[in-house]
């Protein structure tokens with residue numbers, strides 16, 4: 001309840017929490033009580049009859065033009081903002097911090113994605129109706145909890161629910177506890193115990209930092225010596241900071257990897273189109289892992305039957321267990337899976353949309369993304385059916401020379417508009433900035449060129465036609481994006 005002396009000025013619904021029973025109908029609508037002091041506001045759970053409130057909350061948003069804040073500045077966020085812009089409901093879009101491409105869609109605000117206090121103050125001051133959080137780090141750090149305490153509707157899981165990505169050891173323990181298929185593993189907080197275990201392992205194995213490591217904390221090792229080096233980097237030299245103080249050692253799984261994403265309101269699951277990322281830097285899946293060099297959708301390795309199995313055996317247990325534990329999961333739930341002989345094992349969970357996977361998925365979505373995200377926040381996903389275009393999409397990431405190691409920045413990029421003038425080609429910016437009216441590279445993964453076509457081959461052709469128009473010094477990209485999908489479809 002509000003502290004004494006605070007004057008209550010507004011009661012704003014912010015989303016659903018777990019109710020006394022397990023069913024959606026028992027869910028409790030969470031209200032934020034806004035005091036005159038704005039940011040110092042109070043959350044209250046108000047038990048109420050769901051049907052009546054559904055009507056009231058939906059009516060409140062129906063036909064209303066909303067102000068949206070997109071947090072992040074990569075290709076994923078550009079693709080989301082681009083789709084959000086198409087919604088007739090989107091009145092004004094802010095991007096924090098955004099990039100040169102997002103600056104053409106909305107107003108870029110110079111606040112980094114990790115500055116939770118500043119972002120919250122901005123959202124309150126600008127009466128943001130819906131905030132979409134792109135990257136995992138602020139989610140794991142509790143940005144959604146902070147925003148919801150301030151009456152801000154926010155698409156993404158709370159800190160407790162995002163822990164499924166924030167700790168790989170927690171995710172593994174969770175999977176075992178809930179019979180979610182995954183590989184064998186062991187967790188260590190002592191270097192000596194890890195090394196004793198690794199002496200007995202058969203190789204390869206995967207050594208992973210427990211916490212977030214910007215996609216660099218999972219190392220596949222072929223021998224004890226490499227495993228010891230990986231453990232030392234993580235546990236002794238703290239190369240990933242505190243994230244590596246605990247390590248997970250995993251059985252190495254073989255098969256075909258895929259990204260299977262769901263939207264959820266904490267109760268209902270809505271699958272997105274399955275996709276496949278390309279983790280390695282070089283063609284033929286060689287060289288070190290990267291944040292992702294390209295992706296395509298749909299991925300034929302995930303058949304409609306397999307998607308149903310993954311929803312039942314992987315995603316539903318997560319959503320149900322977190323709801324029952326009082327930490328309902330709202331947002332995008334990403335299961336990174338490996339498929340071998342029709343059987344699925346989970347490699348990891350992510351608590352947000354994938355990057356680059358979002359870049360080919362979003363252009364194929366026909367449903368209004370703002371409506372879907374508001375429905376997820378209001379516990380109404382059961383009312384939503386996603387419509388997808390026929391055909392396929394492929395995204396080719398254009399990286400800087402040296403990536404995934406240190407790479408130069410500040411190189412002028414040419415040809416973006418030429419690429420965009422090709423039918424079915426979309427260029428999403430990942431690490432770009434504007435200098436004297438020109439787009440320049442500003443990081444490792446610079447752009448994603450997505451082609452949308454009548455089938456996967458057409459999509460890939462269009463993407464590479466777009467790529468051929470773009471250049472910057474040191475530009476590197478894979479030439480085989482979607483090849484696995486093509487061979488599955490065409491038997492090549």
Ligand SMILES: Nc1ncnc2c1ncn2[C@@H]1O[C@H](COP(=O)(O)OP(=O)(O)O)[C@@H](O)[C@H]1O
Nearest residue numbers: 206215216217218250251252253279336347348
């Ligand atoms: N147990 C495993 N067996 C085989 N490959 C793995 C395994 N775990 C991870 N990988 C590979 O390493 C990549 C990164 O690992 P992941 O668990 O997704 O961590 P993160 O994305 O946080 O770096 C995966 O996409 C996969 O290609």
Ligand SMILES: [Mg+2]
Nearest residue numbers: 215336348350
């Ligand atoms: Mg991963």
